[in-house]
Amino acid sequence: xxxxxxxxxxxxxxxxxxxxxxxxxxxxxxxxxxxxxxxxxxxxxxxxxxxxxxxxxxxxxxxxxxxxxxxxxxxxxxxxxxxxxxxxxxxxxxxxxxxxxxxxxxxxxxxxxxxxxxxxxxxxxxxxxxxxxxxxxxxxxxxxxxxxxxxxxxxxxxxxxxxxxxxxxxxxxxxxxxxxxxxxxxxxxxxxxxxxxxxxxxxxxxxxxxxxxxxxxxxxxxxxxxxxxxxxxxxxxxxxxxxxxxxxxxxxxxxxxxxxxxxxxxxxxxxxxxxxxxxxxxxxxxxxxxxxxxxxxxxxxxxxxxxxxxxxxxxxxxxxxxxxxxxxxxxxxxxxxxxxxxxxxxxxxxxxxxxxxxxxxxxxxxxxxxxxxxxxxxxxxxx
Amino acid sequence: xxxxxxxxxxxxxxxxxxxxxxxxxxxxxxxxxxxxxxxxxxxxxxxxxxxxxxxxxxxxxxxxxxxxxxxxxxxxxxxxxxxxxxxxxxxxxxxxxxxxxxxxxxxxxxxxxxxxxxxxxxxxxxxxxxxxxxxxxxxxxxxxxxxxxxxxxxxxxxxxxxxxxxxxxxxxxxxxxxxxxxxxxxxxxxxxxxxxxxxxxxxxxxxxxxxxxxxxxxxxxxxxxxxxxxxxxxxxxxxxxxxxxxxxxxxxxxxxxxxxxxxxxxxxxxxxxxxxxxxxxxxxxxxxxxxxxxxxxx
Numbered sequence: 001x002x003x004x005x006x007x008x009x010x011x012x013x014x015x016x017x018x019x020x021x022x023x024x025x026x027x028x029x030x031x032x033x034x035x036x037x038x039x040x041x042x043x044x045x046x047x048x049x050x051x052x053x054x055x056x057x058x059x060x061x062x063x064x065x066x067x068x069x070x071x072x073x074x075x076x077x078x079x080x081x082x083x084x085x086x087x088x089x090x091x092x093x094x095x096x097x098x099x100x101x102x103x104x105x106x107x108x109x110x111x112x113x114x115x116x117x118x119x120x121x122x123x124x125x126x127x128x129x130x131x132x133x134x135x136x137x138x139x140x141x142x143x144x145x146x147x148x149x150x151x152x153x154x155x156x157x158x159x160x161x162x163x164x165x166x167x168x169x170x171x172x173x174x175x176x177x178x179x180x181x182x183x184x185x186x187x188x189x190x191x192x193x194x195x196x197x198x199x200x201x202x203x204x205x206x207x208x209x210x211x212x213x214x215x216x217x218x219x220x221x222x223x224x225x226x227x228x229x230x231x232x233x234x235x236x237x238x239x240x241x242x243x244x245x246x247x248x249x250x251x252x253x254x255x256x257x258x259x260x261x262x263x264x265x266x267x268x269x270x271x272x273x274x275x276x277x278x279x280x281x282x283x284x285x286x287x288x289x290x291x292x293x294x295x296x297x298x299x300x301x302x303x304x305x306x307x308x309x310x311x312x313x314x315x316x317x318x319x320x321x322x323x324x325x326x327x328x329x330x331x332x333x334x335x336x337x338x339x340x341x342x343x344x345x346x347x348x349x350x351x352x353x354x355x356x357x358x359x360x361x362x363x364x365x366x367x368x369x370x371x372x373x374x375x376x377x378x379x380x381x382x383x
Numbered sequence: 384x385x386x387x388x389x390x391x392x393x394x395x396x397x398x399x400x401x402x403x404x405x406x407x408x409x410x411x412x413x414x415x416x417x418x419x420x421x422x423x424x425x426x427x428x429x430x431x432x433x434x435x436x437x438x439x440x441x442x443x444x445x446x447x448x449x450x451x452x453x454x455x456x457x458x459x460x461x462x463x464x465x466x467x468x469x470x471x472x473x474x475x476x477x478x479x480x481x482x483x484x485x486x487x488x489x490x491x492x493x494x495x496x497x498x499x500x501x502x503x504x505x506x507x508x509x510x511x512x513x514x515x516x517x518x519x520x521x522x523x524x525x526x527x528x529x530x531x532x533x534x535x536x537x538x539x540x541x542x543x544x545x546x547x548x549x550x551x552x553x554x555x556x557x558x559x560x561x562x563x564x565x566x567x568x569x570x571x572x573x574x575x576x577x578x579x580x581x582x583x584x585x586x587x588x589x590x591x592x593x594x595x596x597x598x599x600x601x602x603x604x605x606x607x608x609x610x611x612x613x614x615x616x617x618x619x620x621x622x623x624x625x626x627x628x629x630x631x632x633x634x635x636x637x638x639x640x641x642x643x644x645x646x647x648x649x650x651x652x653x654x655x656x657x658x659x660x661x662x663x664x665x666x667x668x669x670x671x672x673x674x675x676x677x678x679x680x681x
Contacts, residue, residue, distance in 0.1 A: 050580075050584055051583070051584070052580050052583075052584075071583070071588075072580070072583040072584045073583050073584070073585075073586045073587055073588055075584070076586075077584060078584070079580070079581065079584040081577045081580070081581060082577075083575065083577060085575060085577035085578045085580065085581040086578075086581075087578060087581070087582070087596060088578075088600065088680065089599050089600055089677075089680050098582070098585050098587075098595075099585035099586055102585055102586035102587050102591070103586055146581075146585070147584075150585060150586065156584075
């Protein structure tokens with residue numbers, strides 16, 4: 001087992017920079033998810049660790065060894081490919097035994113180790129099958145067994161669940177996580193599925209355009225995104241542009257077109273900063289407006305008496321999701337809020353509603369001159 | 384809807400063939416008759432003729448005899464010709480396989496733009512008629528030809544490259560190369576590069592990866608290509624005739640000579656039948672062998 005250390009890793013394809021001066025350190029036994037949209041450089045990074053791509057600049061260390069220029073077969077890294085890349089002409093047994101044969105392990109030991117790992121991944125009795133005779137999930141577990149049986153120092157997973165159907169994919173998340181913890185193996189897990197990353201990872205590295213936008217625990221990534229791009233990419237959120245009017249430690253007061261919003265933000269924020277306020281759809285509480293103005297703003301007021309974290313608007317769209325109803329609510333000022341709430345009580349289109357949300361669930365992100373791209377992203381995620 | 388489906392039913396009834404045959408069978412009827420009339424028919428006729436006696440003023444005389452087969456099999460000259468012919472077949476197949484494999488691999492992994500250009504280059508030997516191309520080779524390979532002149536500059540040669548087996552081999556390899564490259568490239572293209580990557584990450588060197596993964600997975604292409612090239616080579620007529628200058632005798636040349644110069648149609652037919660039987664046996668054994676090698680692939 002070993003740690004992984006990537007230092008100033010850069011990879012160019014012709015004039016496109018796929019990975020740009022990337023630094024990442026994995027502790028022994030840690031699972032890090034590289035999360036990002038396609039083309040962000042996450043797979044290239046993984047392929048460089050595996051040795052399929054050579055880094056243009058920077059170094060890769062596995063454990064104590066510098067493996068930057070080593071061929072893949074010298075790296076002792078177990079890899080699972082998106083399409084599993086099982087050997088179609090070999091049986092399950094022969095597939096799993098392949099890596100041990102390459103290591104010149106004695107035949108009887110190969111037999112014992114292959115049978116043991118097949119049992120472990122619940123493929124006992126299928127050892128004589130060919131890959132094409134297996135279901136997608138079984139192929140997936142064969143690929144995992146083949147990568148793990150060689151006792152690799154690190155495990156590299158390239159979108160391992162992308163080709164499975166939704167239900168199986170969810171089960172396999174937990175399965176891979178428990179297997180990884182049982183083997184205590186340092187793992188890099190590439191995915192574009194943020195739910196997968198949140199469930200599986202010790203830490204998530206959100207990648208965009210060849211760089212790591214943010215590295216942190218799933219909760220940090222989800223609740224405390226450092227950049228608008230991360231806030232937008234991970235989970236659904238309402239991003240509202242505004243200006244800081246008051247900053248007290250980590251508490252911010254933000255003036256937006258929809259009204260004043262109070263939330264949490266890094267203490268590096270200053271009065272007058274342009275920011276984006278992120279409010280997750282599931283943190284908004286929705287209530288009908290009963291025509292009694294007295295109810296309005298009864299819960300939260302700031303010092304001046306005007307309502308904060310309380311918005312009034314009209315339902316413009318609603319979609320039934322089964323366990324939730326997904327509303328779009330026009331709160332004025334051109335801002336459309338997305339709200340996900342329990343299916344009862346339910347509100348109809350054009351009904352007037354009140355939205356309230358606690359200060360602790362609002363996160364303020366500095367708008368770092370990416371407002372154009374964020375605006376366009378926001379159009380998609382908000383819609 | 385109901386009228387349309389009604390019309391369909393009527394159409395179905397009209398076009399249905401008795402004996403429970405599916406209408407799809409109709410699709411192969413033209414090709415079937417073409418093969419029957421122009422291939423199987425003549426072959427059966429040859430078979431018939433091979434059991435007839437030679438006649439002075441006609442192709443054959445309708446007196447059944449085994450004489451032709453007796454001559455064909457007992458004359459050691461015939462066996463030497465058959466051996467030469469099969470040697471050409473095996474050697475051409477092996478040489479094209481070795482030369483075509485790296486080319487096909489490159490072709491299979493090339494970007495689509497490069498692939499188009501490479502494909503045209505690969506097919507280029509087929510763009511010129513076989514006779515013209517053979518004369519082209521004669522200009523290059525003659526004792527005073529371009530190759531020997533060029534070698535002469537370095538004080539080498541002249542080598543005898545024509546009117547012998549060398550010349551025939553060079554031309555055969557050149558011309559049948561595309562028939563090896565294309566099936567090979569097709570099957571190599573079906574191999575996911577990640578499968579080779581998986582082999583490497585499991586500890587296999589590039590060389591081991593080739594022999595344990597790439598080669599076995601490319602066997603369907605090897606089978607198709609080698610059978611094509613072998614069959615085409617042993618039945619080649621123009622190339623051995625022009626570049627061998629009748630110093631090199633192959634079975635197709637011998638059959639044509641027997642028929643058109645000795646006017647012995649029955650003997651020529653018998654020779655063709657003997658060779659046909661040998662070829663079928665070789666290909667059958669070869670397919671058996673390949674199927675055994677590919678036992679995991681199907």
